[in-house]
Amino acid sequence: MGLHILAILTLLLGSPVISGFAAGPTTEVALLGGTILSIDQDILTLPLRMPSGESRTLPLIDRRLLQGLSIGDHVSFELDQGNRLIKITKLPIDPAN
Numbered sequence: 001m002g003l004h005i006l007a008i009l010t011l012l013l014g015s016p017v018i019s020g021f022a023a024g025p026t027t028e029v030a031l032l033g034g035t036i037l038s039i040d041q042d043i044l045t046l047p048l049r050m051p052s053g054e055s056r057t058l059p060l061i062d063r064r065l066l067q068g069l070s071i072g073d074h075v076s077f078e079l080d081q082g083n084r085l086i087k088i089t090k091l092p093i094d095p096a097n
Contacts, residue, residue: 033076033091039066046085048075060085 004021034048037055046066047057060066061084069075069090078087 032079036069036073036075037069038071039069041066046088048077058083058085086095 022035032050034050034056037047037049039046041063044060044063045057046060047055049055058079061080065085065088067090074091074093076091077085080086
């Protein structure tokens with residue numbers, strides 16, 4: 001009888017669904033860098049020059065991401081799966097140098 005209870009407890013506690021540790025879908029985030037070319041607070045976009053020399057204009061998820069940023073700042077940033085800026089970090093120097 002004791003072995004049956006131990007086996008049942010092992011099955012119940014080892015199950016990720018019952019113990020609350022079920023793995024959910026993961027969201028991948030891309031971490032990139034560039035130089036701010038201009039700031040458009042009206043339509044919430046940020047044109048950036050990438051280290052390759054290519055320019056990209058990316059949409060922001062929130063106006064507050066622009067606080068403390070200026071044209072010419074070197075930044076690292078994260079994009080969500082929709083290629084929207086979700087995090088921007090001002091860098092002290094150009095990472096390409």
